[in-house]
Amino acid sequence: MTTNTAIAPDSAPAQDNAPRLAGDLAIWFFILAELLAFGVFFAAYAFTRANNIELFNTEQLELNRHAGAINTILLLTASYFVVRAVQAAEREASRECANWLLGAILTGFGFILVKLTEYAAAFEHNISLSSSPFHMFYLSLTFFHFMHVILGLVILIAMWNGARQGRYRPGEMNGLETGAAYWHMVDLVWLVLFPLVYVIH
Amino acid sequence: MSKSMHGTPRTSTLLWATLILATIATWAMGALGETGTWGVALLAVISFWKGAVIILDFMALRHAPLLWRAVTMGWMVLVWAVIAIAYIKGLAQ
Numbered sequence: 001m002t003t004n005t006a007i008a009p010d011s012a013p014a015q016d017n018a019p020r021l022a023g024d025l026a027i028w029f030f031i032l033a034e035l036l037a038f039g040v041f042f043a044a045y046a047f048t049r050a051n052n053i054e055l056f057n058t059e060q061l062e063l064n065r066h067a068g069a070i071n072t073i074l075l076l077t078a079s080y081f082v083v084r085a086v087q088a089a090e091r092e093a094s095r096e097c098a099n100w101l102l103g104a105i106l107t108g109f110g111f112i113l114v115k116l117t118e119y120a121a122a123f124e125h126n127i128s129l130s131s132s133p134f135h136m137f138y139l140s141l142t143f144f145h146f147m148h149v150i151l152g153l154v155i156l157i158a159m160w161n162g163a164r165q166g167r168y169r170p171g172e173m174n175g176l177e178t179g180a181a182y183w184h185m186v187d188l189v190w191l192v193l194f195p196l197v198y199v200i201h
Numbered sequence: 202m203s204k205s206m207h208g209t210p211r212t213s214t215l216l217w218a219t220l221i222l223a224t225i226a227t228w229a230m231g232a233l234g235e236t237g238t239w240g241v242a243l244l245a246v247i248s249f250w251k252g253a254v255i256i257l258d259f260m261a262l263r264h265a266p267l268l269w270r271a272v273t274m275g276w277m278v279l280v281w282a283v284i285a286i287a288y289i290k291g292l293a294q
Contacts, residue, residue, distance in 0.1 A: 017204060021269055022261040028269065035276045042280055046287030053291045069228040073221060076251075080217035083259050086207045181260055188255045192280055195227070195248045200241050200288065 022086075023178035031185045034148070038189045041144070042196060045137045052133055057201045059134040062125070067118045068198040071111050072190065075149075078107040079187040082156070082180045089168035089176055097176075098163035101156055104183070108153045115146055138197055145186070145193055152186045155179040206264035216254055223247050241288065245281055252277045 021028055049056040085100035127135045159179045162168060168176040207213075227244050253274065257263040262270045 019264055019266045020206070021265045022206060032272065032276075035273070039276060039280050039283075043283045043287075046284045047290075050287045050291035050294075053294055065228075069224065072224050076217065076220045076224065079255065079259050080213060080220075083207060083213045084210060087205065087210055087213070090205050090207065184255055184260045187259075188252055191248055191252045191255065192277075192284075195244050196284060199227070199230075199244060200284070 023174060023181045027178045027181050031181060034185060035189070038144075038192070041141055042192060045141065045196065048133055048137065055132060056134050059132060059138075060198070060201050063138065063198050064118050064121065065198050067114050068194050071114050072194050074107045074111045074114070075187045075190050078104040078111070079184050081107065082183050085159075085163065086173070086176055086180055089163065089173060090170055092169045094163055094166040094168065097168060098160055101160040101163055105153060105156045105160060108149060108156060111149055112146075112153070115142070115149075141193060141197060145189060148186045148189070152183045155182055206261045208258060208261075213258070216258055220251055220254060223251060238292070245285065249277060249281055 081100045081104035085097045085104065088094075088097035088100055122139070127139070129136050129139050156179065159168075159176055162175060227247055230240055230244060256273050256277065257270070260273070262273055
């Protein structure tokens with residue numbers, strides 16, 4: 001039973017496959033707080049709708065569901081690109097990591113663009129926070145989420161810079177994993193928001 | 202190198218393709234206008250599954266301590282349960 005592990009300082013530690021959180025513990029507490037806030041918002045929407053079925057059903061049909069579905073595809077794709085960026089960093093492929101992050105940034109901006117077109121059309125139809133309970137929820141929920149996409153993009157751009165400087169590699173993954181977790185949270189929330197506000201009636 | 206908690210490009214590409222297909226399927230359902238109660242139930246199940254992929258695979262919580270997996274998946278169970286209760290309450294009107 002001879003083994004070299006004792007004299008190989010770079011050998012992987014035994015706990016490498018032990019359960020762990022990807023990224024900073026702090027971001028996970030932040031994510032929980034965000035999920036809680038969105039959860040309360042979703043519950044308020046669902047029960048207000050239950051008491052205003054006719055109004056919600058009629059006004060929901062006026063929303064641009066195609067824009068919502070395209071945005072779902074954009075966010076899912078951006079999340080996938082971020083996963084590929086993390087995987088590239090683990091292979092010490094910094095340039096590849098940066099390119100996947102750039103892809104995520106571009107798809108994220110695609111989401112922003114679609115959303116702005118949607119808002120422009122809504123304002124043209126005089127939809128405002130005070131025009132109806134449904135409009136109030138539609139605008140506040142989507143705008144609250146929109147702000148998270150913008151912050152997510154700022155984080156992605158910072159990570160893109162980091163990746164171009166070769167900052168992320170095995171053992172130095174924390175920054176990238178932390179930002180990635182935040183971005184996935186933005187995607188996760190949209191995966192409830194879109195069916196709830198745009199489709200279920 | 203030890204096995205990564207973030208999966209391989211192959212598995213994540215497959216997951217992404219399935220997520221997109223599921224989105225297009227629900228898109229087609231929504232485009233029909235009238236989804237009906239069973240359509241809504243199916244939509245909720247598909248949406249729940251999509252969220253589970255994000256949590257377990259993309260956020261890599263499959264490899265996190267059980268408590269974190271339970272809290273995040275529990276959030277999704279709770280949110281969809283509340284949506285279902287409110288939807289059923291609305292049907293009764």
